[in-house]
Amino acid sequence: MEEQIIKTEYSDVMQKSYIDYAMSVIVARALPDIRDGLKPVQRRTLYDMYELGIKYDRPYRKCARIVGDTMGKYHPHGDSSIYDALVVLAQDFKKGRTLVDGHGNFGSIEGDGAAAMRYTEARLEKITQEVYLADLDKDVVDFVPNFDETEKEPEVLPVKIPNLLVNGAEGIAVGMATSIPPHNLAEVVDAVKAYMNNNDISTEELMEYMPGPDFPTGGIVANKDELLAIYENGTGKIKVRGKVAFEKGKKGKDELVITEIPYTMVGANIGKFLNDVGSLVETKKTSDIVDISNQSSKEGIRIVLELKKNADPEKLLNLLYKKTKLEDTFGVNMLAVSDGRPEIMGLREIIRHHVDFQYVIAGRKYRTLLKKELDKKEIQEGLIKACDVIDLIIEMLRGSKNIKDAKDCLVNGNTEKIKFKTKQSEKMASQLRFTERQATAILEMRLYKLIGLEIEALIKEHSETLKNIEKYEDILNNRVSMSKVITKELDAVKKEFGKPRKTAIENAKEAVYEENKIVEQEVVFLMDRFGYAKTIDKSVYDRNKDAADSENRYVIPCMNTDRICVFTSTGRLHLMKVLDIPFGKLRDKGTPIDNLGNYDSREENVIYIDSLERVKESRILYATRQGMLKRVEGNEFDVAKRTVAATKLQDGDSVLFVGITLENEDIVLQTEKGIFLRYSAEEIPFKKKTAVGVRGIKLDALDFVENIYLMEQRTEKAVMYGDKEVLLHRLKVGKRDTRGVKVRLT
Structure with missing residues (x-):
């Protein structure tokens, strides 16, 4: 076979490959399907548990078995993604309704991870079995080949409720992400029923039944008036708050107790909240908090802030709302896959898609049931007819040489190969016209079926079959009847699995907190040769000027409202508020400067420190080991960020000098090999800091x-x-970018 070389544009190949990759992530990994509200890994895990028979009323099975089976049959993308999905499906603090019943350590609301899959066990929840996986045997959804075409898996699960709303969804794809909050199951069912009764219902009317999210952690939705626009457009921000109560402590002190947290605080953010509260006390933003303790347990969240006497609880609560995660925003982006395409949908569109899906499922289900009843009817009619001529059939069977001849006689009336006792019997047998299915049933019928009571039961069963056929045909031919069936199922789900709402929805007042105005005062920033920094009062410095100057590497008078600039050898500038630097006495040790800033002292050396006010009014000279120079206007360093790149460095270079230049100054460069070059600083051009x-x-x-x-x-x-003294003023004034003069050591 000759080798074929196909020439094509590299950019075209990259574009097609990237689009294919992006769509694969979007459709097959990260985003839920609008119909069942599940991502592929969730759907495959639940279906595998169903296939393994791990039902709610059976013993738990090892998660490692579930994960391994799912990976081997349906989801070949690694065990961690499957187990992570399984764990989330079992966490009642993340899902509105858990779909997996976990046994063992499945993590905690405070961010603790689940135990390894070899230690934990799981089984399906009752709701999963009865609402998500029921009727799979009735051809209600299409089955597609798995990744290696050795198994079949459902394209979608026949979920009877809008799982996308009940459990919400989170997923990050390529260039897009979905974020849907969970809702109350009973309210969602009521909204679906309202839509089925009136397809023209508005979002505002739907929200009378389903007013907003219902987070499993409870809490408060604080912007009720903005929810309508969010549910109309499918995007927006929901403001969530924790639920707080004021109690009297054992010692008579007031306590502020957080009993429910915002949904966004689930996980590591609880620890961050505790740290943030500690920081508020350390930075003296509040002095009302005496102690903080996390008393949460299996019974629920309980974070206690002990307050000092005469504290202002309302002011403190507003401070917590403003400065911590006690008030947060949940970004809503109702993105799901619809007909193979990602689409942002509002509440009404999501419910519409769900209802359309329910009619498709119900249609397929009742067509399957109708076919079974019609088949049953055919057999029942054949057996009833056979009972009326049972003597003839027995005679025919006794005269047959094999089953084939007997069946031919029952179906086609062919009596050539059968011996009958009388011609009349042969003539009657020739008139038999049973169907293939009826003939098979007659031949397989046992003699006890000829008992009178059995025949009566057969006739009664036939009557029930006719009623079922009439019922199923009515459901399939009458949309109103089908609607009643779907509504009845929804009512049953609501009755068995509905729970009261946890999250309160209200229009809360905006948290207003006015920080205490800072009284400006003069201070002096001190940093010793070991890098320990502090600020002291200006009057203290004036009284101990000689000692402070001799003991410290940097002595910078500044205002307490100013910021300190720290220039480092890597070309970065770290800005820190003077107020964040410990204020104390002259003999206090201070705090390491690298603990106050963002830089790592193992990688960066401090080159120069000054106050931002002085830097802004100056011209800053930058020089590097490779001899690169520039001057920068100081106001370029007045930025909002705590860390910025203050210069650009070539490979292998580092900052050697940063300082303020004045008018009529000369610069002298000295190299490691003793080359000295002197010229006017005016020759160094002004450049941007980058x-x-x-x-x-x-x-x-x-x-x-x-x-x-x-x-x-x-x-x-x-x-x-x-060991040689060099008189810089005696050096000849040269030009920038020349070689300079060699100074020889004697």
């Missing part, structure tokens, strides 16, 4: 700039190079 700069000196191979000196013109300055 620029590399210009070359300040021509360096020999393996030579680097070691020191940089600034000196006012017409002034004297001497430095030591090795």
Whole structure:
């Protein structure tokens, strides 16, 4: 076979491949189907448990068995994704209705992970078996080949309720994400029934039945008036709050007790909330909290904040709403796969899709049931007819040589190969015209069926079959009858599995918190040679000026409202509020500067520190080991971020010097090999902080700039190079980007 080379544009191949990948993630992994509200991994896991017979009234089975079976048969994307999906389906603090009954450690609301799959067990919940997986044997959904075409799996589960609303959904695909909050099952059922009664019902009218989300953690939805727009468009932000009560403690102190948390706080955010409350106390944003304890247990959430006497609980609550996760937003994006395409839908569209799906399921179910009843009717009529001529049939059977001849006689009246006692019997047998199915049933019929009571039961059963046929035909031919059947099933689901609402929905007042105004005062920032920083009162510094100057590497007078700029060797600038730096006495040790900022002292060295107010009013000189120089206007460093890139560095380069330049200054560069170059600082151009700069000196191979000196013109300055004193003012003034003068050691 000759080799074929196909030439094509690389960009076209990449575009097609990426689109295929994106659609695979969107449709086959990350987003739920609008019909059953399940992602493929969830659907496959539940179906596998159904296939394995792990029902709600049977013993638990190891999760490792479920995961392995699911991966081997239906979902070849790794065991962790399957087990993670299984765990979430069993967590009652994440799902409106759990679909899996977990036995063992399935994680906690505080963010603890589930135990390994070899230790945990699971089985289906009753609701899953009766509402999600029922009727799979009645051809209600299509079955498709699995990944290797050795098994069949359902394309979608025949779920009787809008699972997309009841359990919500979260998923991140390529370029899109879905986020749907859970809702109350009973309210969702009422909304579906209302839509079935009136297809033109508005979203606002639907929300009279289903007013909003019902989170499993309870809490409060605080923006009721905005929910209509969210459910109309399918996108928006729901403001959620924890539920708080005020109690009297054992010692008579007031306690603020959080009994329900916002849904967004589930997991690690509970720990973050506790840390945030601690930070509010440490930073003196509040002094009303004496102690905080997490007393949560299996009975529920209970986070207790002990308050000092005469504390203002309302003011403190507003502070917690503003500064912590006690009030948060749940981003809604009702995105689901509909007809193979991702689509954002409002409440009405989701319910419409669900109802249409229910009519499809019901139609297929009752067509299957009708066919079974028609088959049953055919056999029953054959048996009843056979009982009327049973003597003739017995005579025919006794005269037959084999089953084939007997069956031919029953179906076609062929008597050639059968011996009869009389011609009359042969003539009557020739008139027999049973169907194939009836003939098979007659031949398989046992003699006890000829008992009188058995015949009566057969006639009664036939009567029931005729009633069922009439009923099923009415359901299939009359949409009103089908609606009644669907509604009856919904009522049964609501009655057995409906629960009271947990989440309150209201229009809460906006949390208003006014921070105490900071009284401006002069302070002095001190940092010693070990990197310990603190601020002290200006008057304390003035009284101990000599000691403070001699003991500290940086001494910077500033206002307490200012920020401190920390320039590092990696070209970064770290900004920290003076108020965040510990204020104390002169002899206090202070706090390591790297604990106050965002930088890592193992990777970055502090090159220069100053107050932002002084930096803004100055011109900053940057110099690197490779001799790159630039000047930057100081106001470029006035940014909102805590850490920014203050310069761009070439590969292998690092910042050597950062400092303020004045008018009429000369710069002297000294290299490791003793080359000195002096020229006017005016030759260094102004650049943006993101620029590399210009070359300040021509360096020999393996030579680097070691020191940089600034000196006012017409002034004297001497430095030591090795054991030799170099008079900088005696150096000849040169030009930037030249080689300089070699100073030889004696």
